[in-house]
Amino acid sequence: MKSTWNQKVWNLVKTIPRGKVASYGQLAGMLGQPRKARHVGYALHQTPEDLVLPWHRVINAQGRISFSEHSQEYLMQKAMLEAEKVTFQDGNRIDMKVYGWRPK
DNA sequence: CTGGTGACGTCTT
DNA sequence: GAAGACGCCACCA
Numbered sequence: 001m002k003s004t005w006n007q008k009v010w011n012l013v014k015t016i017p018r019g020k021v022a023s024y025g026q027l028a029g030m031l032g033q034p035r036k037a038r039h040v041g042y043a044l045h046q047t048p049e050d051l052v053l054p055w056h057r058v059i060n061a062q063g064r065i066s067f068s069e070h071s072q073e074y075l076m077q078k079a080m081l082e083a084e085k086v087t088f089q090d091g092n093r094i095d096m097k098v099y100g101w102r103p104k
Numbered sequence: 105c106t107g108g109t110g111a112c113g114t115c116t117t
Numbered sequence: 118g119a120a121g122a123c124g125c126c127a128c129c130a
Binding site for chain 2: 023024025028034035036037038039040041042043044045055058059060061062065066067073077
């Protein structure tokens with residue numbers, strides 16, 4: 001099977017350690033395509049239901065969840081992160097200095 | 105092939 | 118700090 005962009009993204013997201021978070025732009029940069037940050041998010045949106053991914057560990061460059069605060073997705077993602085001991089500042093922002101994934 | 109869409113990022117007011 | 122404009126390009130109809 002040919003490797004599509006989506007599959008590369010999914011494969012990378014699977015490597016994010018528990019308790020850490022990464023931004024869309026950061027993931028895109030790891031794939032050698034810093035300008036495709038938007039497509040990282042798009043790829044996650046296209047994730048099949050039978051594929052289990054730690055998608056909740058992916059946030060935007062602002063350290064915020066990209067969903068609306070009123071959405072069910074936002075609440076679920078936040079809950080998943082807090083379950084991994086990831087705390088929020090001001091109730092809705094993540095401190096990237098502390099929880100940012102720093103791969104070597 | 106063409107066009108619309110969009111879990112984003114960066115620059116400019 | 119906040120808000121708007123623009124660029125980016127994979128995927129789908």
